[in-house]
Amino acid sequence: MTDIQAVLFDYGMVLSGPAHPPVWAHMQQLTGLSPDAFDAAYWAPRRDYDRGALTGRAYWQAVSPASDAATIDLLIQADTDLWTQPNPPMLEWARALQHAGIRTGILSNLGDAMTEGVLSRFDFAAFHHRTWSYTVGHAKPEPQIYAHAVAGLATPAAHILFLDDREENIQGAQQAGLQTLLYTTHQAFEAEMHVRGLDSLLHPSR
Template identity: 30%
Template sequence: MTEIRHIVFDIGRVLIHYDPNIPFSRLIPDAEERKWFFDNVCTHDWNIEQDRGRTWQEAEALLIAEHPDHAENIRNFRRYWHDMVPHAYDDSVAIMVGLIESGHDVTMLTNFATDTLAEARKRFDFLERPRGVTISGEVGMIKPDRGIYDHHVAAFGLEPSATLFIDDSPRNVDGAKAAGWQAVLFTDAKTLQADLQRLGIKS
Protein backbone atom coordinates (compact mmCIF):
# COMPACT_ATOMS: atom_id res chain seq x y z
CA MET A 1 0.00 0.00 0.00
CA THR A 2 1.10 3.55 -0.71
CA GLU A 3 2.57 5.38 2.26
CA ILE A 4 -0.02 7.72 3.78
CA ARG A 5 0.86 11.40 3.45
CA HIS A 6 -2.58 12.96 3.94
CA ILE A 7 -5.15 12.28 6.67
CA VAL A 8 -8.78 13.36 6.29
CA PHE A 9 -11.23 13.41 9.20
CA ASP A 10 -15.01 13.40 9.15
CA ILE A 11 -16.50 15.63 11.88
CA GLY A 12 -19.89 14.47 13.16
CA ARG A 13 -19.67 11.39 15.40
CA VAL A 14 -15.90 11.30 14.89
CA LEU A 15 -14.80 14.58 16.51
CA ILE A 16 -18.07 15.92 17.92
CA HIS A 17 -21.16 14.14 19.22
CA TYR A 18 -24.43 14.44 17.29
CA ASP A 19 -27.81 13.15 18.44
CA PRO A 20 -31.17 14.76 17.54
CA ASN A 21 -32.82 12.79 20.33
CA ILE A 22 -31.21 15.02 22.94
CA PRO A 23 -33.53 18.03 22.47
CA PHE A 24 -36.42 15.99 21.09
CA SER A 25 -36.58 13.73 24.13
CA ARG A 26 -37.71 16.91 25.86
CA LEU A 27 -39.85 18.23 22.99
CA ILE A 28 -41.55 14.89 22.26
CA PRO A 29 -41.25 12.89 25.50
CA ASP A 30 -43.09 9.81 24.23
CA ALA A 31 -40.48 7.52 22.63
CA GLU A 32 -42.85 5.98 20.07
CA GLU A 33 -44.20 9.37 19.03
CA ARG A 34 -40.66 10.72 18.72
CA LYS A 35 -39.61 7.74 16.59
CA TRP A 36 -42.61 8.32 14.32
CA PHE A 37 -41.63 11.97 13.96
CA PHE A 38 -38.06 11.11 12.87
CA ASP A 39 -39.26 8.27 10.62
CA ASN A 40 -41.95 10.32 8.89
CA VAL A 41 -41.38 14.06 9.30
CA CYS A 42 -37.81 15.24 10.05
CA THR A 43 -36.26 12.18 8.43
CA HIS A 44 -32.61 11.45 7.68
CA ASP A 45 -33.32 11.90 3.95
CA TRP A 46 -34.89 15.31 4.63
CA ASN A 47 -32.00 16.43 6.81
CA ILE A 48 -29.29 15.28 4.39
CA GLU A 49 -30.58 17.72 1.77
CA GLN A 50 -29.54 20.60 4.05
CA ASP A 51 -26.09 18.98 4.02
CA ARG A 52 -26.31 19.14 0.21
CA GLY A 53 -27.02 22.87 0.37
CA ARG A 54 -30.79 23.31 0.66
CA THR A 55 -31.68 26.20 2.97
CA TRP A 56 -33.43 25.56 6.25
CA GLN A 57 -36.18 27.98 5.20
CA GLU A 58 -36.93 25.91 2.11
CA ALA A 59 -36.65 22.65 4.05
CA GLU A 60 -39.02 23.82 6.77
CA ALA A 61 -41.56 25.19 4.29
CA LEU A 62 -41.58 21.90 2.41
CA LEU A 63 -42.32 19.86 5.53
CA ILE A 64 -44.79 22.28 7.07
CA ALA A 65 -46.84 22.13 3.86
CA GLU A 66 -46.96 18.34 4.21
CA HIS A 67 -47.30 18.18 8.02
CA PRO A 68 -48.88 21.44 9.22
CA ASP A 69 -49.77 19.93 12.60
CA HIS A 70 -46.04 19.45 13.29
CA ALA A 71 -44.92 22.93 12.24
CA GLU A 72 -43.46 23.87 15.62
CA ASN A 73 -41.33 20.76 15.95
CA ILE A 74 -40.21 21.03 12.32
CA ARG A 75 -38.87 24.48 13.16
CA ASN A 76 -37.45 23.12 16.41
CA PHE A 77 -35.07 20.86 14.49
CA ARG A 78 -32.92 23.84 13.48
CA ARG A 79 -33.86 25.94 16.49
CA TYR A 80 -32.41 23.38 18.91
CA TRP A 81 -29.60 22.11 16.71
CA HIS A 82 -27.01 23.34 19.22
CA ASP A 83 -28.42 20.89 21.77
CA MET A 84 -27.82 18.01 19.33
CA VAL A 85 -24.04 18.60 19.46
CA PRO A 86 -23.38 18.80 23.22
CA HIS A 87 -19.70 17.93 23.35
CA ALA A 88 -16.56 16.90 21.51
CA TYR A 89 -14.92 13.50 21.66
CA ASP A 90 -11.83 14.65 23.52
CA ASP A 91 -9.85 11.47 22.85
CA SER A 92 -10.47 11.69 19.09
CA VAL A 93 -9.65 15.39 19.08
CA ALA A 94 -6.40 14.64 20.91
CA ILE A 95 -5.44 12.18 18.17
CA MET A 96 -6.17 14.71 15.43
CA VAL A 97 -4.31 17.53 17.16
CA GLY A 98 -1.38 15.20 17.85
CA LEU A 99 -1.19 14.31 14.17
CA ILE A 100 -1.18 17.99 13.20
CA GLU A 101 1.44 18.92 15.79
CA SER A 102 3.70 16.07 14.68
CA GLY A 103 3.68 17.43 11.13
CA HIS A 104 1.03 15.36 9.36
CA ASP A 105 -1.14 16.95 6.66
CA VAL A 106 -4.66 16.91 8.11
CA THR A 107 -7.86 18.14 6.46
CA MET A 108 -11.56 17.47 7.02
CA LEU A 109 -14.38 16.30 4.74
CA THR A 110 -17.88 16.50 6.14
CA ASN A 111 -21.56 16.25 5.33
CA PHE A 112 -22.76 19.41 7.08
CA ALA A 113 -25.04 22.37 6.41
CA THR A 114 -22.97 25.52 6.05
CA ASP A 115 -24.64 27.47 8.84
CA THR A 116 -24.53 24.69 11.41
CA LEU A 117 -20.87 23.98 10.70
CA ALA A 118 -20.11 27.69 11.11
CA GLU A 119 -21.81 27.46 14.51
CA ALA A 120 -19.85 24.34 15.41
CA ARG A 121 -16.55 25.97 14.45
CA LYS A 122 -17.27 28.86 16.82
CA ARG A 123 -17.99 26.44 19.66
CA PHE A 124 -15.20 23.94 18.99
CA ASP A 125 -12.01 25.81 18.15
CA PHE A 126 -10.08 22.63 17.31
CA LEU A 127 -12.09 22.52 14.06
CA GLU A 128 -9.87 25.42 12.92
CA ARG A 129 -6.67 23.41 13.43
CA PRO A 130 -6.60 21.30 10.22
CA ARG A 131 -5.37 22.79 6.94
CA GLY A 132 -8.92 23.13 5.67
CA VAL A 133 -12.31 21.52 5.21
CA THR A 134 -14.63 20.51 2.40
CA ILE A 135 -18.22 21.19 3.48
CA SER A 136 -20.92 19.35 1.55
CA GLY A 137 -23.34 22.25 1.92
CA GLU A 138 -20.88 24.56 0.16
CA VAL A 139 -20.00 22.28 -2.75
CA GLY A 140 -23.48 20.82 -3.33
CA MET A 141 -22.38 17.20 -3.03
CA ILE A 142 -22.55 14.71 -0.18
CA LYS A 143 -20.62 11.63 0.81
CA PRO A 144 -20.58 8.93 -0.48
CA ASP A 145 -20.94 10.61 -3.92
CA ARG A 146 -17.69 10.15 -5.82
CA GLY A 147 -17.59 13.80 -6.77
CA ILE A 148 -17.05 15.13 -3.25
CA TYR A 149 -13.96 12.96 -2.74
CA ASP A 150 -12.54 14.08 -6.09
CA HIS A 151 -13.33 17.69 -5.19
CA HIS A 152 -11.46 17.38 -1.89
CA VAL A 153 -8.44 15.87 -3.63
CA ALA A 154 -8.35 18.72 -6.15
CA ALA A 155 -8.98 21.45 -3.57
CA PHE A 156 -6.17 20.37 -1.26
CA GLY A 157 -3.68 18.84 -3.69
CA LEU A 158 -3.90 15.31 -2.32
CA GLU A 159 -2.79 12.04 -3.90
CA PRO A 160 -5.77 9.68 -3.44
CA SER A 161 -3.73 6.53 -2.85
CA ALA A 162 -1.65 8.35 -0.21
CA THR A 163 -4.76 9.68 1.58
CA LEU A 164 -6.37 8.09 4.64
CA PHE A 165 -10.02 8.86 5.37
CA ILE A 166 -11.59 8.42 8.82
CA ASP A 167 -15.41 8.28 8.96
CA ASP A 168 -18.07 6.66 11.15
CA SER A 169 -20.26 5.61 8.18
CA PRO A 170 -19.46 2.37 6.33
CA ARG A 171 -21.00 3.85 3.15
CA ASN A 172 -18.71 6.87 3.33
CA VAL A 173 -15.68 4.69 3.99
CA ASP A 174 -16.59 2.56 0.96
CA GLY A 175 -17.07 5.74 -1.09
CA ALA A 176 -13.56 6.88 -0.22
CA LYS A 177 -12.11 3.51 -1.20
CA ALA A 178 -14.01 3.63 -4.50
CA ALA A 179 -12.36 7.02 -5.12
CA GLY A 180 -8.92 5.42 -4.66
CA TRP A 181 -8.33 6.49 -1.07
CA GLN A 182 -7.32 4.40 1.89
CA ALA A 183 -9.96 4.51 4.64
CA VAL A 184 -10.84 3.20 8.10
CA LEU A 185 -14.18 3.02 9.86
CA PHE A 186 -14.29 5.05 13.07
CA THR A 187 -15.86 3.33 16.05
CA ASP A 188 -13.89 4.84 18.92
CA ALA A 189 -10.59 6.57 19.60
CA LYS A 190 -8.85 3.45 20.89
CA THR A 191 -9.61 1.59 17.65
CA LEU A 192 -8.55 4.60 15.59
CA GLN A 193 -5.23 4.75 17.41
CA ALA A 194 -4.68 1.07 16.69
CA ASP A 195 -5.57 1.60 13.01
CA LEU A 196 -3.08 4.45 12.74
CA GLN A 197 -0.33 2.39 14.36
CA ARG A 198 -1.09 -0.52 12.04
CA LEU A 199 -0.71 1.83 9.09
CA GLY A 200 2.59 3.20 10.41
CA ILE A 201 1.25 6.65 11.33
CA LYS A 202 2.72 8.17 14.48
CA SER A 203 1.18 11.11 16.30
Protein backbone atom coordinates in the same frame (compact mmCIF):
# COMPACT_ATOMS: atom_id res chain seq x y z
CA MET B 1 0.10 0.28 2.30
CA THR B 2 1.07 3.51 0.57
CA ASP B 3 2.77 6.14 2.72
CA ILE B 4 0.21 8.38 4.44
CA GLN B 5 0.87 12.09 3.97
CA ALA B 6 -2.50 13.50 5.10
CA VAL B 7 -5.47 12.49 7.25
CA LEU B 8 -9.04 13.39 6.27
CA PHE B 9 -11.66 13.35 9.05
CA ASP B 10 -15.41 13.04 8.95
CA TYR B 11 -16.98 15.44 11.46
CA GLY B 12 -20.03 13.71 12.96
CA MET B 13 -19.25 10.69 15.15
CA VAL B 14 -15.52 11.09 14.46
CA LEU B 15 -14.42 14.57 15.55
CA SER B 16 -17.70 14.87 17.43
CA GLY B 17 -19.43 12.39 19.68
CA PRO B 18 -22.87 10.76 19.42
CA ALA B 19 -26.07 12.76 19.24
CA HIS B 20 -27.20 14.02 22.66
CA PRO B 21 -30.49 12.19 23.53
CA PRO B 22 -32.05 14.96 25.71
CA VAL B 23 -31.67 17.41 22.82
CA TRP B 24 -33.33 14.97 20.43
CA ALA B 25 -36.27 14.68 22.83
CA HIS B 26 -36.44 18.48 23.10
CA MET B 27 -36.58 18.89 19.32
CA GLN B 28 -39.31 16.29 19.06
CA GLN B 29 -41.34 18.17 21.67
CA LEU B 30 -40.83 21.48 19.84
CA THR B 31 -42.31 20.01 16.66
CA GLY B 32 -45.28 18.42 18.44
CA LEU B 33 -44.72 15.24 16.43
CA SER B 34 -44.78 11.74 17.90
CA PRO B 35 -41.31 10.17 18.38
CA ASP B 36 -41.69 7.92 15.33
CA ALA B 37 -43.09 10.69 13.16
CA PHE B 38 -40.31 13.05 14.19
CA ASP B 39 -37.62 10.47 13.45
CA ALA B 40 -39.01 9.93 9.95
CA ALA B 41 -39.50 13.65 9.30
CA TYR B 42 -36.00 14.56 10.52
CA TRP B 43 -34.18 12.17 8.21
CA ALA B 44 -36.36 12.29 5.07
CA PRO B 45 -35.08 15.68 3.73
CA ARG B 46 -31.68 15.55 5.44
CA ARG B 47 -29.73 14.63 2.34
CA ASP B 48 -31.18 17.60 0.44
CA TYR B 49 -30.13 19.79 3.37
CA ASP B 50 -26.61 18.34 3.36
CA ARG B 51 -26.28 18.86 -0.40
CA GLY B 52 -27.40 22.49 -0.16
CA ALA B 53 -30.69 21.94 -1.99
CA LEU B 54 -32.41 23.14 1.20
CA THR B 55 -31.31 25.90 3.55
CA GLY B 56 -31.53 25.28 7.28
CA ARG B 57 -34.81 27.14 7.54
CA ALA B 58 -36.31 25.38 4.52
CA TYR B 59 -35.20 22.03 5.94
CA TRP B 60 -36.91 22.63 9.28
CA GLN B 61 -40.04 23.93 7.58
CA ALA B 62 -40.14 20.61 5.70
CA VAL B 63 -39.63 18.66 8.92
CA SER B 64 -42.19 20.61 10.93
CA PRO B 65 -44.52 22.63 8.64
CA ALA B 66 -46.70 23.76 11.56
CA SER B 67 -43.80 25.46 13.38
CA ASP B 68 -43.64 29.27 13.43
CA ALA B 69 -40.47 31.28 12.75
CA ALA B 70 -39.47 31.46 16.42
CA THR B 71 -39.77 27.70 16.81
CA ILE B 72 -37.73 27.17 13.64
CA ASP B 73 -34.99 29.29 15.22
CA LEU B 74 -35.09 27.09 18.33
CA LEU B 75 -34.94 23.92 16.22
CA ILE B 76 -31.90 25.16 14.29
CA GLN B 77 -30.15 25.95 17.58
CA ALA B 78 -31.10 22.59 19.07
CA ASP B 79 -29.85 20.76 15.99
CA THR B 80 -26.45 22.34 16.58
CA ASP B 81 -26.60 21.28 20.23
CA LEU B 82 -27.44 17.75 19.12
CA TRP B 83 -24.28 17.28 17.05
CA THR B 84 -21.63 19.29 18.89
CA GLN B 85 -20.66 16.92 21.67
CA PRO B 86 -16.86 16.69 21.25
CA ASN B 87 -14.83 13.51 20.80
CA PRO B 88 -11.74 14.60 22.80
CA PRO B 89 -9.28 11.80 21.89
CA MET B 90 -9.83 12.29 18.16
CA LEU B 91 -9.57 16.08 18.45
CA GLU B 92 -6.33 15.61 20.41
CA TRP B 93 -4.96 13.28 17.73
CA ALA B 94 -5.80 15.81 15.02
CA ARG B 95 -3.89 18.47 16.95
CA ALA B 96 -0.92 16.11 17.34
CA LEU B 97 -0.87 15.47 13.59
CA GLN B 98 -0.98 19.20 12.89
CA HIS B 99 1.81 19.87 15.37
CA ALA B 100 3.90 17.21 13.61
CA GLY B 101 3.37 18.92 10.26
CA ILE B 102 1.01 16.30 8.79
CA ARG B 103 -1.74 17.74 6.63
CA THR B 104 -5.28 17.34 7.97
CA GLY B 105 -8.71 17.98 6.49
CA ILE B 106 -12.40 17.64 7.25
CA LEU B 107 -14.94 16.13 4.88
CA SER B 108 -18.46 16.33 6.29
CA ASN B 109 -22.06 16.13 5.16
CA LEU B 110 -23.41 19.32 6.73
CA GLY B 111 -25.98 21.90 5.67
CA ASP B 112 -25.50 25.66 5.91
CA ALA B 113 -27.03 26.31 9.34
CA MET B 114 -25.40 23.21 10.81
CA THR B 115 -21.98 24.28 9.52
CA GLU B 116 -22.45 27.75 10.99
CA GLY B 117 -23.45 26.20 14.31
CA VAL B 118 -20.54 23.75 14.37
CA LEU B 119 -18.02 26.47 13.56
CA SER B 120 -19.41 28.57 16.41
CA ARG B 121 -18.47 25.76 18.81
CA PHE B 122 -15.21 24.39 17.38
CA ASP B 123 -12.07 26.10 16.09
CA PHE B 124 -11.07 24.15 12.99
CA ALA B 125 -8.68 26.79 11.65
CA ALA B 126 -5.67 24.46 12.06
CA PHE B 127 -7.07 22.00 9.53
CA HIS B 128 -5.48 22.57 6.13
CA HIS B 129 -8.76 22.18 4.26
CA ARG B 130 -12.43 21.78 5.14
CA THR B 131 -15.09 20.45 2.78
CA TRP B 132 -18.69 21.04 3.88
CA SER B 133 -21.11 19.26 1.59
CA TYR B 134 -23.57 22.12 1.14
CA THR B 135 -20.86 24.31 -0.40
CA VAL B 136 -20.06 21.65 -3.01
CA GLY B 137 -23.59 20.60 -3.93
CA HIS B 138 -22.68 16.97 -3.35
CA ALA B 139 -22.65 14.71 -0.30
CA LYS B 140 -20.83 11.53 0.63
CA PRO B 141 -20.68 8.96 -0.89
CA GLU B 142 -20.92 10.88 -4.18
CA PRO B 143 -17.51 10.89 -5.93
CA GLN B 144 -17.40 14.65 -6.54
CA ILE B 145 -17.11 15.47 -2.86
CA TYR B 146 -14.08 13.24 -2.36
CA ALA B 147 -12.41 14.85 -5.37
CA HIS B 148 -13.03 18.27 -3.81
CA ALA B 149 -11.44 17.22 -0.51
CA VAL B 150 -8.43 15.60 -2.23
CA ALA B 151 -7.81 18.73 -4.28
CA GLY B 152 -8.10 20.88 -1.17
CA LEU B 153 -5.50 18.82 0.66
CA ALA B 154 -3.16 19.03 -2.36
CA THR B 155 -2.18 15.42 -1.71
CA PRO B 156 -2.65 12.38 -3.99
CA ALA B 157 -5.68 10.34 -2.91
CA ALA B 158 -3.57 7.22 -2.41
CA HIS B 159 -1.58 9.06 0.27
CA ILE B 160 -4.63 10.21 2.27
CA LEU B 161 -6.17 8.25 5.15
CA PHE B 162 -9.91 8.93 5.43
CA LEU B 163 -11.87 8.24 8.64
CA ASP B 164 -15.66 7.95 8.70
CA ASP B 165 -18.28 6.18 10.81
CA ARG B 166 -20.47 5.04 7.89
CA GLU B 167 -19.63 2.06 5.70
CA GLU B 168 -21.17 3.60 2.57
CA ASN B 169 -18.94 6.66 2.94
CA ILE B 170 -15.90 4.45 3.42
CA GLN B 171 -16.76 2.55 0.25
CA GLY B 172 -17.15 5.81 -1.66
CA ALA B 173 -13.73 6.95 -0.46
CA GLN B 174 -12.16 3.65 -1.50
CA GLN B 175 -13.61 4.04 -4.98
CA ALA B 176 -12.06 7.52 -5.06
CA GLY B 177 -8.66 5.98 -4.32
CA LEU B 178 -8.23 6.97 -0.66
CA GLN B 179 -7.00 4.75 2.13
CA THR B 180 -9.77 4.31 4.69
CA LEU B 181 -10.58 3.31 8.24
CA LEU B 182 -14.11 2.82 9.59
CA TYR B 183 -14.33 4.63 12.94
CA THR B 184 -16.46 3.02 15.66
CA THR B 185 -14.81 3.63 19.02
CA HIS B 186 -11.48 5.24 19.78
CA GLN B 187 -10.18 2.04 21.36
CA ALA B 188 -11.01 0.08 18.20
CA PHE B 189 -9.44 2.84 16.08
CA GLU B 190 -6.16 2.69 18.00
CA ALA B 191 -6.12 -1.10 17.80
CA GLU B 192 -6.64 -1.02 14.03
CA MET B 193 -3.91 1.57 13.58
CA HIS B 194 -1.55 -0.74 15.48
CA VAL B 195 -2.56 -3.75 13.36
CA ARG B 196 -1.81 -1.74 10.22
CA GLY B 197 1.62 -0.76 11.52
CA LEU B 198 0.69 2.91 11.81
CA ASP B 199 1.92 3.52 15.36
CA SER B 200 4.19 6.34 14.19
CA LEU B 201 1.15 8.10 12.71
CA LEU B 202 -0.91 7.42 15.81
CA HIS B 203 1.81 8.98 17.99
CA PRO B 204 3.41 11.54 15.66
CA SER B 205 6.34 13.74 16.56
CA ARG B 206 7.94 16.56 14.66
